[in-house]
Amino acid sequence: QQPVQSPQAVILREGEDAVINCSSSKALYSVHWYRQKHGEAPVFLMILLKGGEQKGHEKISASFNEKKQQSSLYLTASQLSYSGTYFCGTETGNYGQNFVFGPGTRLSVLP
Amino acid sequence: DVKVTQSSRYLVKRTGEKVFLECVQDMDHENMFWYRQDPGLGLRLIYFSYDVKMKEKGDIPEGYSVSREKKERFSLILESASTNQTSMYLCASKLGGFNRQVAKNIQYFGAGTRLSVL
Numbered sequence: 001q002q003p004v005q006s007p008q009a010v011i012l013r014e015g016e017d018a019v020i021n022c023s024s025s026k027a028l029y030s031v032h033w034y035r036q037k038h039g040e041a042p043v044f045l046m047i048l049l050k051g052g053e054q055k056g057h058e059k060i061s062a063s064f065n066e067k068k069q070q071s072s073l074y075l076t077a078s079q080l081s082y083s084g085t086y087f088c089g090t091e092t093g094n095y096g097q098n099f100v101f102g103p104g105t106r107l108s109v110l111p
Numbered sequence: 112d113v114k115v116t117q118s119s120r121y122l123v124k125r126t127g128e129k130v131f132l133e134c135v136q137d138m139d140h141e142n143m144f145w146y147r148q149d150p151g152l153g154l155r156l157i158y159f160s161y162d163v164k165m166k167e168k169g170d171i172p173e174g175y176s177v178s179r180e181k182k183e184r185f186s187l188i189l190e191s192a193s194t195n196q197t198s199m200y201l202c203a204s205k206l207g208g209f210n211r212q213v214a215k216n217i218q219y220f221g222a223g224t225r226l227s228v229l
Binding site: 032034040043087099102 | 115146151152153154155156170201213216217218219220221222223
């Protein structure tokens with residue numbers, strides 16, 4: 001079952017912060033985050049594993065709440081290069097063998 | 112760097128035609144995937160393969176078939192293309208197995224094939 005992402009779209013000014021949420025109705029083994037710029041392939045950002053810690057990647061970090069079956073992606077002091085569509089992917093099952101992407105969140109950063 | 116190459120960026124076909132989408136990866140990955148991307152629906156899995164000649168249906172396999180005769184190549188086949196198969200198709204590959212190592216969980220995507228069925 002596809003995870004739910006919110007918001008569907010967000011528009012920011014350069015330097016502003018944003019949070020993208022991903023939630024599932026099933027117990028999660030891991031959560032993956034990818035970014036796709038217009039006309040390009042999706043690119044891996046980070047993965048959060050069950051029992052793992054909050055991850056960070058430059059000014060982009062993420063958290064994983066296993067009990068709530070949710071993950072959040074935090075973009076701080078956004079840059080123009082952050083524009084794109086962000087997808088979460090969730091793994092369920094004992095070994096994470098069932099993987100499905102969310103519908104995506106379109107992020108636009110304006111000067 | 113991992114490279115996943117899809118044979119065509121743009122393809123235009125007629126209804127009823129048999130269509131082949133090809134994908135090649137150069138990192139000896141065991142797992143390969145075909146996704147369909149539509150606005151508002153994200154990436155939906157059509158089929159995946161975890162080894163040569165092995166395949167599993169994804170969420171939306173109807174109207175599609177796949178072939179994996181060699182480890183590096185994964186083909187998506189539309190037996191009789193229909194207008195509702197107009198979409199962006201993305202291929203991906205990753206290392207096999209279930210492992211907590213991050214590297215084994217990363218999917219590497221091709222640039223995509225935009226297919227229009229008229």
